[in-house]
Amino acid sequence: TKDTGLFPFQRTLDMLFYSVQDHKHFYQLQEDGNIKQITSTKSLFGCSIEVGVLQPSAGEPAKMASSYPGSWVPVLKNPSPVWVISTDYTSYALVYSCRKQAPDGTCLPKHTVSWILQRKPDEELPLETLEKIHQIADERLCLEFDEKFKAMPRNKVCADINIENH
Secondary structure (H helix, E strand, O other), X not given: OOEEEEOOOOOHHHHHHOOOXXXXXXXEEOOOOOEEEEEEEEEOOEEEEEEXXXXXXXXXXXXXXXXXXXXXXXXXXXXXXXXXXXXOOOOEEEEEEEOOEOOOOOEOHHHEXXXXXXXXXXXXXXHHHHHHHHHHHHHHOOOOOOOOOEEEOOOOOOOOOOHHHO
């Protein structure tokens, strides 16, 4: 089935960047405390794999900085915040990123991204879980537009991630 995300479709770049399919993530804790992240995506340009790092904040492991230093996409090279807002540790995580803040410290809506990661993407999350996630998103995230989470298609056109190669 799908992962879902809430994206700021006001900007053309975001519309192109987030028109992806088969978005897969693999995370591996490293000896230095950072988390290696391998992301596979089918975009308008074909299947691609990006290798990056999540750096947890000291004392706040749910707040991390994500970057893909070797990426050809400039916005992915620079660290951007990624926060785990809610998780049940077994089936989902509600994740949020604010790429640009206003002078008062609030997130600018056009630079806000939120998504739901599913551990088993071929299984639907229970309706009660989805309702809980949407309630948390409504209460805790500074998203000023009325869009709902959009499903990312999983057509399985890209190969699975082989972690030994990365």
